[in-house]
Amino acid sequence: MNTPGKAPRVGLFVTCLVDLFRPGIGFASIKLLERAGCEVEVPAAQTCCGQPAFNSGDYGTSRRIARQVIEAFESFDYIVGPSGSCMSTIRAHYRDLFEDDPQWLERANRLSERVYELLSFLTDVMDIDGVDAEYRGIATYHDSCSGLRELGVKSQPRKLLGSVAGFSLNEMNDCEVCCGFGGTFCVKYPEISTRMVTDKVGSIEASGADTLVGGDLGCLMNMSGRLSRLDQRVKVYHAAEILANMADGPGIGEAEDAGRGAAPDRGRGQG
Amino acid sequence: MKAAASHLFKQRVPAALADADLQAAMGKAQDGFVGKREQAVSDYGDFDALRDVGQEIKDHTLAHLDYYLERYEAEVQRSGGHVHWARNSEEARRIILDICERVDAKNVTKGKSMVSEEIGLNDALEESGIAVHETDLGEYIIQIARETPSHIIAPAVHKTKDQISDLFHANHGRYGFHQRLTEVPALVNEARQILRQRYLEADVGITGANFLIAENGANLLVTNEGNGDLTCTMSRVHIVTAGIEKLVPTLEDATAMVRLLTRSATGQEFSAYTTLSSGPRRDGDQDGPEEYHVVLVDNVRTEMLGSEFRSMLRCIRCGACMNHCPVYGAVGGHVYGWVYPGPMGSVLTPLNIGLEQAGDLPNACTLNGRCGSVCPVNIPLPDLLRRLRRRQHEAGLDSRYSRAGLKLWSALATRPAVYRVLTRCGVAVMRMLARGRGRLGSLPLAGGWTDSRDMPAPAGRTFHSLYRQRGRR
Numbered sequence: 238m239n240t241p242g243k244a245p246r247v248g249l250f251v252t253c254l255v256d257l258f259r260p261g262i263g264f265a266s267i268k269l270l271e272r273a274g275c276e277v278e279v280p281a282a283q284t285c286c287g288q289p290a291f292n293s294g295d296y297g298t299s300r301r302i303a304r305q306v307i308e309a310f311e312s313f314d315y316i317v318g319p320s321g322s323c324m325s326t327i328r329a330h331y332r333d334l335f336e337d338d339p340q341w342l343e344r345a346n347r348l349s350e351r352v353y354e355l356l357s358f359l360t361d362v363m364d365i366d367g368v369d370a371e372y373r374g375i376a377t378y379h380d381s382c383s384g385l386r387e388l389g390v391k392s393q394p395r396k397l398l399g400s401v402a403g404f405s406l407n408e409m410n411d412c413e414v415c416c417g418f419g420g421t422f423c424v425k426y427p428e429i430s431t432r433m434v435t436d437k438v439g440s441i442e443a444s445g446a447d448t449l450v451g452g453d454l455g456c457l458m459n460m461s462g463r464l465s466r467l468d469q470r471v472k473v474y475h476a477a478e479i480l481a482n483m484a485d486g487p488g489i490g491e492a493e494d495a496g497r498g499a500a501p502d503r504g505r506g507q508g
Numbered sequence: 509m510k511a512a513a514s515h516l517f518k519q520r521v522p523a524a525l526a527d528a529d530l531q532a533a534m535g536k537a538q539d540g541f542v543g544k545r546e547q548a549v550s551d552y553g554d555f556d557a558l559r560d561v562g563q564e565i566k567d568h569t570l571a572h573l574d575y576y577l578e579r580y581e582a583e584v585q586r587s588g589g590h591v592h593w594a595r596n597s598e599e600a601r602r603i604i605l606d607i608c609e610r611v612d613a614k615n616v617t618k619g620k621s622m623v624s625e626e627i628g629l630n631d632a633l634e635e636s637g638i639a640v641h642e643t644d645l646g647e648y649i650i651q652i653a654r655e656t657p658s659h660i661i662a663p664a665v666h667k668t669k670d671q672i673s674d675l676f677h678a679n680h681g682r683y684g685f686h687q688r689l690t691e692v693p694a695l696v697n698e699a700r701q702i703l704r705q706r707y708l709e710a711d712v713g714i715t716g717a718n719f720l721i722a723e724n725g726a727n728l729l730v731t732n733e734g735n736g737d738l739t740c741t742m743s744r745v746h747i748v749t750a751g752i753e754k755l756v757p758t759l760e761d762a763t764a765m766v767r768l769l770t771r772s773a774t775g776q777e778f779s780a781y782t783t784l785s786s787g788p789r790r791d792g793d794q795d796g797p798e799e800y801h802v803v804l805v806d807n808v809r810t811e812m813l814g815s816e817f818r819s820m821l822r823c824i825r826c827g828a829c830m831n832h833c834p835v836y837g838a839v840g841g842h843v844y845g846w847v848y849p850g851p852m853g854s855v856l857t858p859l860n861i862g863l864e865q866a867g868d869l870p871n872a873c874t875l876n877g878r879c880g881s882v883c884p885v886n887i888p889l890p891d892l893l894r895r896l897r898r899r900q901h902e903a904g905l906d907s908r909y910s911r912a913g914l915k916l917w918s919a920l921a922t923r924p925a926v927y928r929v930l931t932r933c934g935v936a937v938m939r940m941l942a943r944g945r946g947r948l949g950s951l952p953l954a955g956g957w958t959d960s961r962d963m964p965a966p967a968g969r970t971f972h973s974l975y976r977q978r979g980r981r
Contacts, residue, residue, distance in 0.1 A: 251971050253921075257931055258964060260971035279975055284921045290914055292875060293906065294897030298918040305922060333891075382876035415834050419874025421910075424956030426872050428521050431960040432838045433874075462961030465947055490964035492946040 247275040248310045250318030250327070253285040254454040259489060262454060265481035266319045266355050273363040280309040286323040292420055296334055300341075303331045307344050315362065316348065319355045319477050320453050321384015328352035329387050354384050356452055356476055360393040367400030370482035374472070377409045377446035379437070379460065381453035385413060394452055394476045401479060409444035411437075418459035434463040441471060448472045450479060454489075461490035514845030514857055514866035524839040529668050534840050537665045541831035544775025545882065552771060562768045563886045565761045566822035569722075570813060576722040576755045577804070583725025587787030589800035597627035600805045604629060604714070604747060605636055607801055611745050613638055613711035619731065619739040620644035621716030622660050622825060623749045623805055625847045626860075629714070641706040643735035645699055652679045658841030660848060661773050661827040666840045669695075703735070713743035713797070715785075717750035718769065718824070719762040720802070726786035727802070728762045730770065730779035740785045746797040748785070752804050753821040765824060768884040773826040808859050816895055820855050822885040829879035829889055835872055844869060851879035851889045855896065863900050870896035932973055935966040942966075 247270050255262045263279075270277045287302030306327060310316045318324050328349050335342040359365040376398070384390035398404055417423060417433025424430075437460060441449055449464070449471050451457050461473040472488035487495045513520075524530060549555040569576055581591040594600035600623075608616065616638055618624065630640045630651075642651040649664040650657060653675055657663030664672070669692065676695060677688040683702050689695050715736055719728040727748050729736045740746050756762050770776040789796030812821055830836040830850025841849030846857045846866070854869035863870075870893040879889045900906050920927045942948050942965030950958045957963055968974060 256971040257935055258966050260968050260974050263971040263975065279972075281972070281976075282924045284924050284927045287921070290918060292894060292897070293910065293914055294894065294899070294901035295914050295918070296898055296901075298914060298921075301918070301922050305924075382874070382878070386877040386881050413878075415874045415876035415878065417834070417874065419876065422871075422874045424954065425910075426518070426521070426835075427956040427959060428525055429835055429838050429872065430874075430956075432525055433834050434961065436834075458964045459961065461964050462947070462957070465962045466960065487946055487967070489967075490947045490962060493944045495946070 244274055244276040245314040247277050247315045247317050248313035249277055249279045250283060250286070250306075250310065250316055250323065251279060252318050252320045252323045252454065254458070255319060258458065259454055259475065261483055261486070262319050262475045262477050265475070265477040265483045266317070268481040268483070269355070269359060269368070269477060270317065272368075273359055273365050275315075275363070278313070282309040286326045288323060288326040289420055291326060291330060291334070300334045303327075303334050303345065304341065307331070307341070307348050311344060311348050314351065315358065316352045317355050317358045319475060320455075321354045321381050321388050321390050322453050322455065324352055324354040325383040325387040354388050354390055354452065356397060356480075357384075357388060357390045357393040360396055366396060368397055368480045368482075370400075370480055371402040371404075372448075372479045372482075372484055373403035374448040375405050375407055375446045376448040376450045376479075377407050377441055377444040378412060378476075379409075379416060379441075379449060379451040379456060380413045381451055381456045382413075382415050384452055390452060394450075397480050398450065398476060404479070407444045407446045409440040409446070411440050414440075416456045416460050418456045420455065423459060430459075431463070434459055435467075438463050438467060438469060442469060446471065448474065448488075450474055450476050452476050457489050461488070465490050512846045512857070512861045512865055514861060514869060517843055517845060517866075517868035517872060520843040520845075521839055524843050527840075529671055530666050530840050533666050533668045533671075534837055537659075537662065538831060538837045541775070541827075545772060545828060545831070546775075548771040548775040548777065551777075552767075555771070558764070558768055559884055559886055561764055562824075562884055563822060565756055565764060566824075566885050569755050569757060569761075570753070570818060570821055573752065573755065573813065576757060577752060580720055580722040580725055580755055583722065584787065584800070584802055585725075587725055587800075588790070589725065589787040589802060592801060592803045594627075594803055594805045596807055597805070600627040600749065600803050601629060601632040603803050604749070605632060607745065607747060607799075608633065608638055608712055609636070611711060611799070613745070615639050615641065615706070615709045616712045616714060617641050617643050617706050617710040617739045617743060618647070619713070619715035619729065619736040620647050620661075620663070621714065621749050622657070622847060623716055623751050624714060625657060626751075626807065627749070627805060629749070641703070641710070643703050643706065643733075643739055644731070645696060645733055645735075648699055648703065649675065652676075656842070657847075658849060659827060659830060660825050660852075666842065707738045707742040710739070710743040712745045712747060713739035713741075714747045714749060715739050717748050717754050717802075719756050719765055720748075720750055720754045721757075721759050721762050722755055723758045724786060726759070726784045728766065729783045729785065730766060730781065731783070732774070732776075732780040734781045737781055737783050740783060741795045741797070743797055745799040745801070746785065746788075748800075748802040750802065750804060752806055752809050753823070769824050769826050772824075772828040772882065772884040812859060817855065817859060817892060819887050820852070820859075820892060822887055823852055823856075824885060825852075826884055828882045828884065829887075832878045832882050833873075834876070834878070835874070851893070852887075855889065855892045858896055863896065863903065863905055867900060867905055870894075870900065928970070928972055931970050935970050938963075938966050 290298035836850040947962040
């Protein structure tokens with residue numbers, strides 16, 4: 238796919254959560270991809286990957302959204318996004334939707350081979366082994382489930398983060414155990430979800446880290462929300478923000494005046 | 509058979525989460541199972557290659573199940589045993605009761621058998637005036653506690669040692685044991701002394717099967733207490749209860765499956781006892797039953813064989829999926845409400861008792877995939893759960909609230925221009941509500957989230973509006 242000497246054209250799949258809640262992760266992704274030598278475009282005709290419908294068993298809706306994504310992205314060399322979960326839906330599951338539709342199945346399969354989660358794309362396809370960034374802190378890393386088990390994302394973020402000046406990693410126990418987010422699961426079964434995220438917050442706390450890092454915003458919002466509800470002083474960032482040297486603002490769920498180094502505001506948020 | 513209570517899943521969750529004994533027992537057990545399996549798997553070497561072999565053996569057998577079942581039946585008959593075919597639980601109970609009545613059985617000993625739970629055997633025997641004695645320690649514990657198994661290989665996993673001390677103390681006085689014991693070896697020894705007598709009194713011994721071997725008609729059974737051997741050999745009649753998916757072609761195949769089973773289940777290289785039983789006592793044998801019967805149960809298994817759920821028939825009942833499931837670990841096995849709990853149970857239960865009754869089970873899962881990643885025969889459990897969700901959605905069995913939400917969201921997600929406008933508004937409103945605090949403590953219609961966690965507020969305008977405005981940076 239990669240013509241030597243020519244920058245690969247990458248379509249950035251922003252993901253709906255990044256679009257809504259944390260645009261900085263999108264800009265960090267662009268910066269990392271451009272530094273790695275890619276030409277990045279953000280197709281306008283994107284909303285969501287369709288996972289909420291797919292995981293709710295609504296294949297009709299999922300197919301409509303999948304066709305939209307395939308049409309918007311199939312002209313690119315690669316399709317990359319800052320989420321193991323969304324990218325796994327496109328890469329591993331779109332083909333399940335078109336079992337009875339050979340034409341779209343073919344298009345889904347052709348797209349699938351070029352779909353990557355951001356961090357593993359940087360290391361595995363673009364051969365990046367380090368970044369020029371600085372973050373002073375002791376971090377712990379949560380392996381989000383879809384990226385880990387469906388796309389094999391495990392060592393790649395650690396390798397990249399290991400090159401960040403000042404960054405040290407204290408692995409928590411059970412870093413591969415689900416945080417209890419699970420998309421709509423967290424509101425359909427809130428008690429079980431709360432129990433799972435409380436266990437996870439216990440592991441984060443026990444690691445002694447001052448920063449939680451991960452590669453999926455949904456999980457990070459879940460853990461951040463529970464951390465702040467329990468008054469835990471842990472900053473939460475997407476790995477792309479740290480790698481792009483863009484983690485100098487407030488962490489996920491943190492007050493807007495709480496920049497890097499300032500004491501985080503721990504008063505309970507109000508609605 | 510005890511009525512299924514899977515429809516009460518959601519309503520029983522809070523009590524399970526608040527049950528301190530259950531939580532203590534589950535936390536300890538899951539850590540133990542996970543750690544031991546991990547060690548055994550890494551000691552083995554290329555365990556994934558062995559998993560592929562296991563999958564291949566089961567897939568091959570399932571593809572030719574008619575052949576292997578008939579071959580197995582012929583071999584059992586050749587060694588003097590009988591094979592009975594039960595289409596459903598009722599037929600299975602009837603076959604077993606008929607045998608027990610014919611031999612005038614008063615006492616039955618039982619090795620662990622999940623199929624006997626599936627067919628509701630104990631209640632049926634007791635209603636006919638036959639005393640049933642479970643001989644697996646875990647099964648014995650829940651039998652005297654009048655409960656059902658909460659795990660397929662560790663039926664009493666939900667109980668703490670203290671609870672078992674109390675239970676034995678309350679029940680064993682009539683056998684002359686009056687001291688409340690607190691150490692595990694002493695508790696085991698006391699149960700063993702009581703159970704010894706049961707083996708001597710037994711007319712009929714009923715066991716399950718781990719693998720039924722087609723080439724020689726043998727049943728391979730693994731236990732760690734030796735209770736399987738004693739149940740098989742010390743009664744006049746041995747009855748094996750098994751699902752039709754238990755077949756493997758050869759003894760060599762069975763040994764490969766045992767390597768997978770013990771490591772996945774308990775992290776053992778080999779079970780303490782591995783028993784092969786085939787047919788009744790022959791001339792010159794020193795022990796063994798006078799009669800040997802195998803009851804092969806279908807229930808929904810042939811239906812599964814011809815459906816998108818065939819891979820579930822590969823299941824060898826090791827329990828690794830539930831040992832690694834964070835939801836099972838949080839709520840325990842009883843809230844699943846039927847015989848099989850955890851991920852495998854969340855697939856099997858709706859297929860057996862209907863999605864109408866068990867609609868929560870495929871949904872009470874984050875699809876984190878840990879179950880599938882440890883399954884010794886590579887059953888794609890998350891995919892199967894998603895297929896059940898699809899059936900549910902297509903049959904209109906999901907909640908009205910959920911359907912309306914999906915419909916609205918789908919209308920937006922497929923219209924990017926409208927979506928941009930509305931998300932810009934939504935983000936602005938949320939930011940206004942957060943008033944610079946970076947998070948929201950409560951949010952209308954999102955109580956499921958905000959009752960226990962803050963909702964991080966949008967950090968700026970939407971990415972797409974910023975991107976179009978700034979252009980690429």
